[in-house]
Amino acid sequence: xxxxxxxxxxxxxxxxxxxxxxxxxxxxxxxxxxxxxxxxxxxxxxxxxxxxxxxxxxxxxxxxxxxxxxxxxxxxxxxxxxxxxxxxxxxxxxxxxxxxxxxxxxxxxxxxxxxxxxxxxxxxxxxxxxxxxxxxxxxxxxxxxxxxxxxxxxxxxxxxxxxxxxxxxxxxxxxxxxxxxxxxxxxxxxxxxxxxxxxxxxxxxxxxxxxxxxxx
DNA sequence: CACCAGGCAAGTA
DNA sequence: TACTTGCATGGT
Numbered sequence: 001x002x003x004x005x006x007x008x009x010x011x012x013x014x015x016x017x018x019x020x021x022x023x024x025x026x027x028x029x030x031x032x033x034x035x036x037x038x039x040x041x042x043x044x045x046x047x048x049x050x051x052x053x054x055x056x057x058x059x060x061x062x063x064x065x066x067x068x069x070x071x072x073x074x075x076x077x078x079x080x081x082x083x084x085x086x087x088x089x090x091x092x093x094x095x096x097x098x099x100x101x102x103x104x105x106x107x108x109x110x111x112x113x114x115x116x117x118x119x120x121x122x123x124x125x126x127x128x129x130x131x132x133x134x135x136x137x138x139x140x141x142x143x144x145x146x147x148x149x150x151x152x153x154x155x156x157x158x159x160x161x162x163x164x165x166x167x168x169x170x171x172x173x174x175x176x177x178x179x180x181x182x183x184x185x186x187x188x189x190x191x192x193x194x195x196x197x198x199x200x201x202x203x204x205x206x207x208x209x210x211x212x213x214x215x216x
Numbered sequence: 217c218a219c220c221a222g223g224c225a226a227g228t229a
Numbered sequence: 230t231a232c233t234t235g236c237a238t239g240g241t
């Protein structure tokens with residue numbers, strides 16, 4: 001039986017402090033995919049405004065967004081920043097569904113993890129975090145999502161080195177945690193929550209952080 | 217006013 | 230390979 005380790009302990013502390021986060025904040029897998037692109041280096045408040053605007057224009061479905069010109073998408077997602085770039089990235093993602101899955105979103109959602117991840121990463125504008133967010137929160141694959149917050153929170157608590165790339169961080173977590181979609185879902189959401197609450201970039205340390213209770 | 221926010225790709229040397 | 234730059238809005 002596996003030993004209790006700091007990464008499991010951190011999860012228990014975060015869960016005890018914050019409770020379940022009920023991620024991803026979206027009404028459908030397609031909305032998750034759109035949000036995953038829009039939230040690149042962008043606050044969720046701004047992303048929500050953009051998504052609301054897409055919804056108001058009836059564009060929050062694969063067929064609707066597919067038949068929409070990038071210029072019109074850009075207008076809707078203005079609030080999320082980088083709007084021309086992200087309109088193009090959304091189009092690239094939609095094109096993947098058309099080319100590799102015959103325009104059938106459900107086929108993409110049901111594809112196996114390795115193939116779906118390879119294909120996502122081949123899309124211009126989809127990097128490791130965006131791909132893994134889609135795989136976990138839209139497809140329900142057991143993928144541990146890493147982001148800036150993951151690195152900041154855990155390096156500050158000396159559980160990760162200062163210099164550590166995406167794949168290395170991901171490996172550390174998956175080798176120290178059971179492979180479980182629901183666990184990974186809740187874990188990443190809790191990391192975002194604790195970072196937003198107690199681990200801001202400008203504030204070096206916070207005594208209120210529940211991870212201060214880590215027993216190392 | 218400066219800085220930050222759930223990245224990624226392209227350019228340079 | 231390793232470092233830099235562009236992309237852009239809205240909140241603090």
